[in-house]
Amino acid sequence: MIREFALFAATVLLTACASSPPPAVLPSPAPQGAVGASLIQPASGSRRMDLARNRRFIHPNLETSTLPAYPADLLALRLAPVVVCVDAVIDVAGMVSAAKVRRDDDCAPPVGLDTAAFEASALQAVRSWSYAPALLCEAPPDFDGDDACQADDAVETPTAVRLSYAFRFSQQAGAPQVERVGGR
Template identity: 35%
Template structure:
């Protein structure tokens, strides 16, 4: 696998909203996105401890890195005339050990994520169609043969094992001046 230390540091700022099993619990929010990039928020505190990856003292976890061509969903043009209020669609996206999206499903996480029956079906379909085409450099478990893991995320000098993980994304479908847009929110 390629060198990931520098890429990871850069991608933490530009990665979409994600939930990663094995990351430290708690909630971290980044500044608002710039230049079309999206923010990241660690929501692992919402994942049951039994579902998280347990890391040994000699292991690191590197989250999946989204490929640059991963496009956001498009606002369905047929909904523009309805002048709908902004709507949030939350998806849990399962990524396999090769970095391909296996599945996506609506995620209900009040108050930020509405129940699927409260979502406009076209928004849900647009979000699922977009993420189905996404690709990632896969998540990796790094096992260091000697001593504890470094204090920074790296796999340099470690045995790398690609992992399947789930990420959570929140898409906001909105329109302004008759034009639809989609953004992510932390």
């Protein structure tokens, strides 16, 4: 019995002393950035569509979109959030026919920061978007209802529009954070 106990104890000790592989060391995750986007009010002084009672505007519907990417070479800098505004012209077919960075009192770049990489990313993304085109519904001039698009002989005409977007590029300690920019 003593011999069996000694054999058992030796087996337990040898098992306990057996080396197990060291725990795997996982690489630190690469810094990530987050991008949020919002439709914002057009710049002050922009032309606005004036609609008579027999007309109604139908906003374009975004069908395909990709958010801009946070510029990879700037992730390690751990920058404060950067907001970039873009004006996009949506043509009668629903394609982005023009896009440019918007700079005004509502969309001013951070002082002292080169935002070119953020702007390029935002422009590249917006230029790839497509929409169901904006429509202008027009009923006969004597139309007296609430919705010109519901009139029996209403005419829907695709129309070009300009939309303004704000993109917020942000990160905190390499982890993404998405925030909505703007009031809607």
